[in-house]
Amino acid sequence: MASEKPIVVVTCTAPVNIAVVKYWGKRDEELILPINSSLSVTLHQDQLKTTTTAAISRDFTEDRIWLNGQEEDVGQPRLQACLREIRRLARKRRSNGHEDPLPLSLSYKVHVASENNFPTAAGLASSAAGYACLAYTLARVYGVDSDLSEVARRGSGSACRSLYGGFVEWQMGERPDGKDSIAHQVAPESHWPELRVLILVVSAERKPMGSTAGMQTSVETSALLKFRAEALVPARMAEMTRCIRERDFQAFGQLTMKDSNQFHATCLDTFPPISYLSDTSRRIIQLVHRFNAHHGRTKAGAGLGAPGGLHGACFAGGSLPSSPRFLKGLPVEPILLSDELKAALGMDPVPGSIRYIIATQVGPGPQVLDDPGAHLLGPDGLPKPAA
Incomplete structure (x- = not known):
């Protein structure tokens, strides 16, 4: 025409x-x-x-x-x-x-x-x-x-x-x-504007096993995965929805970490076992737990964003530690770690373990x-x- x-x-x-x-x-x-x-x-x-x-x-x-x-x-x-x-x-x-x-x-x-x-x-x-x-x-x-x-x-x-x-x-x-x-x-x-998300890029390499193959193997071999899906997830969905609607970061951060841990547990329960966590990822998780313990409350939550080499950490506002060489995305005010906090964290830096950090927040759809x-x-x- x-x-x-x-x-x-x-x-x-x-x-x-x-x-x-x-x-x-x-x-x-x-x-x-x-x-x-x-x-x-x-x-x-x-x-x-x-x-x-x-x-x-x-x-x-x-x-x-x-x-x-x-x-x-x-x-x-x-x-x-x-x-x-x-x-x-x-x-x-x-x-x-x-x-x-x-x-x-x-x-x-x-x-x-x-x-x-x-x-x-x-x-x-x-x-x-x-x-x-x-x-x-x-x-x-x-x-x-x-x-x-x-x-x-x-x-x-x-x-x-x-x-x-x-x-x-x-x-x-x-x-x-x-x-x-x-x-x-x-x-x-717009519901939770102060929530911040840090993506810690541990590796930009491809995953050791793709999600599709990993899921199929887990479904076929992991009894823990079946138990999680049927007995645990429904209550977690209801609790996470409550945390979001009430902006309860204490519970939100803790549940995010617990669910991430359980996901990795089902991967290890898969036969043969699957591991998506690197040594650096494990150190990040440990660091977040020590950070929260030092402050006496959950100020940060860590969880693998998706199977692979990137880690997501949610912070309930406030200043975040930063390094201009690595930090991308939202502007972040750097802070100096006190000797007390350094002692509480108790971990020496490992140069090159994190490639860069993306600071972002909750955003809109397409x-x-x-x-x-x-x-x-x-x-x-x-x-x-x-x-």
Whole structure:
């Protein structure tokens, strides 16, 4: 049709999330349905985000995707599942008589380019931000306005939590088709403005075992994982929701650490055992416990953000120790450690054990970028040259 645009382009961003009650294990591998519910904190996109551009055109001959400048296999099953679901929802919307906001055929192929501003596959939920951003961007290109939990979840389970800002629950659901396995916001990002999150980058290398393989092995071999999912997580979800709504950092920090410990216990209970903690990660955990013991209350909580080499620590406001060589993100006022606190911590520094620190806070969900200059794809539908 002469009225059709030769190419329609949309660019969006989506955040990283860190679980404080963790998801580990699936009851359905294809639909990615979890064996327990989970709850997460959405991190601010000023520090951590995925940016995705999607373009559809009658001139494209095939679907294509680029990640961090490199073309990837568009035939990956999880990627195809997301594309199929978005196109199904778009056809459903059109068949229900809704006015199509884009006069484009659903048969048009799509080009996608995505970039992360943090290490990919290093343990900081890169797949969660990536698939949330993909689902959100594709929905806007194809005119889909329904809940996207199922679309994002089909790419990466925890991606459905990155569809919202603030504090987010992913309900495990009960239906075999997964229609009730969705995410919803517990509290907005404005609810707890003084909460700060430090990401201590221990390693930017890839994980020793990916989450998908690790989860499957745990489900098959860990009796502790089954007990955790059925007997412990429901009460922890209720208690964590209370902590957030009442801004009870004492209980919030402690429960975050206990749940992280239990996650690692289930990994060790897996056969053969899985270990995602490095020696540096263990030292960080020990340091946080000694720090809290010195102050007589929980001022910091530590927990692995996702299986891998990065650690998340939550602080309930106040000044944080910093080093200009390592600190990125939010500005942080440095403080000098007193001799008393140094003695209480009782740990000598290990140079090079932490690569850098990202200081961030609770942030919003996905955003649409209206500036055409933000597009990762050019007018020809191909990635723009690197600046």
